[in-house]
Amino acid sequence: MAKRVQFRQHGGPEVLEVVEFEPNAPAENEVQVENKAIGINYIDTYVRGGLYPVATLPSGLGTEAAGIVKQVGANVTAVKPGDRVVYAHGALGAYSTLHNVPVDKIAPLPDAISFEQAAASFLKGLTVHYLLRQTYEIQPDEVFLFHAAAGGVGLIACQWAKALGAHLIGTVGSDEKAAIAKSHGAWATINYRQENIAQRVSELTGGKKVRVVYDSVGKDTWEASLDCLQRRGLMVSFGNSSGPVNGVNLAILNQKGSLYVTRPSLQGYVTTREELAHASNELFSMLASGAIKVDVPRQQIFALDEVQQAHKTLESRITQGSCLLIP
Known part of the structure; x- marks a missing residue:
């Protein structure tokens, strides 16, 4: 059995609950990832609260995590079991120990970048990339x-x-x-x-x-x-x-x-595997060179069971930088 965070109705942090579930095998063109670190993003509060309502409840939450490939579905050749990977802006459900993700949302994670660094920076870094390099190219x-x-x-x-x-x-x-x-x-x-x-x-x-x-x-x-x-x-x-x-x-x-x-939004700028590779390679180069450093304060790292407190902390607007869930 695996664990995941879900919500049965839109509302405040109190609607979030941790439940056990039996994960499905990855479908065609999907990758099952054993999450090692999960990114918490402000957009997650919009989904939970109903500003961005979901079609079906109960629903999982979160779109960003880093971990290890456990299984791959048919036609997946880009990664294999045991590979280190990171993903973002995929199907909801990253707040979990295991998550099935479309392979087009997966990026191989260089050994020089930790799971925590990746989960704390991938969605946010891709966002900065499209803002400063594509929406308007800063000179x-x-x-x-x-x-x-x-x-x-x-x-x-x-x-x-x-x-x-x-x-x-x-x-x-x-x-x-x-x-x-x-x-x-x-x-x-x-x-x-x-x-x-x-x-x-x-x-x-x-x-x-x-x-x-x-x-x-x-x-x-x-x-x-x-x-x-x-x-x-x-x-x-x-x-x-x-x-x-x-x-x-x-x-x-x-x-x-x-x-x-x-x-x-990121979905308007990263829509293909080629676009993801281009953006993630620029981000990983910045991280590996030390031009961008991502240090998550200890008080902003939460266990999966502490997800309600994590969202309360995020919405307090007293955080500095990124927040993480560790399964």
Whole structure:
């Protein structure tokens, strides 16, 4: 028997339960992975809470983990039993000891990268890759704004921006988080609890503002983000940690300088095995070289049975970087 986390109805962390189940053999083009470390992502709270409702309940949760291949289905040749692998953005159910995953979502994991590093960085690192390298290609010396710079995605973005020679201005919620973001490569930080975001961006750029803003916060930062943009600048809205942006008046984009807005997701950028290989190879190179380091604080590592507390901790917005479940 294996164990997994499931929920029978949408709601708070209390709806999560750990149950035993009999895993099916992997189907054609599937790989069964024995998870060694599981990534916890903010999007998991959207699924659990119903912002992104699931079609069938009870449902598993989570899409990211690293582990060892146990079995492979028919037609699978890319990996074999015993291989170290990592996966993300597949079918729900990664919060488990065993999980069957489509082979197209699987990436071989280099020996130089631990299971914990991989599970803490794969989804977040692929997200940073599509944001900084594809949605808008950040150039050396470019100044840009990135919200929640001390979060799991944000700390990877800080390091990746530094490796590119770019200047990331990161918003944070405390002086402690500002120090952490700067230690990871942020060029400047803005404490949104104490400072006016748009005013500080204008000051930091000599009144020029920025060409692109990356915003995973949503409702609380929407207006401020638009006010940070240059004429014909790009607003990249890729999350809703403060709630979704609703009732947008498109005329405001004209009024604030003929702005562009996009709402991207990883599924729009990594849709084929070739695209996954390209993005994951860039990420693994960054990790192996030390340009990106992923250190998960001990207090953000939870046993599978502690999943409710893990989600409470994540939603408290006091975390720094990534959180993990260890089966």
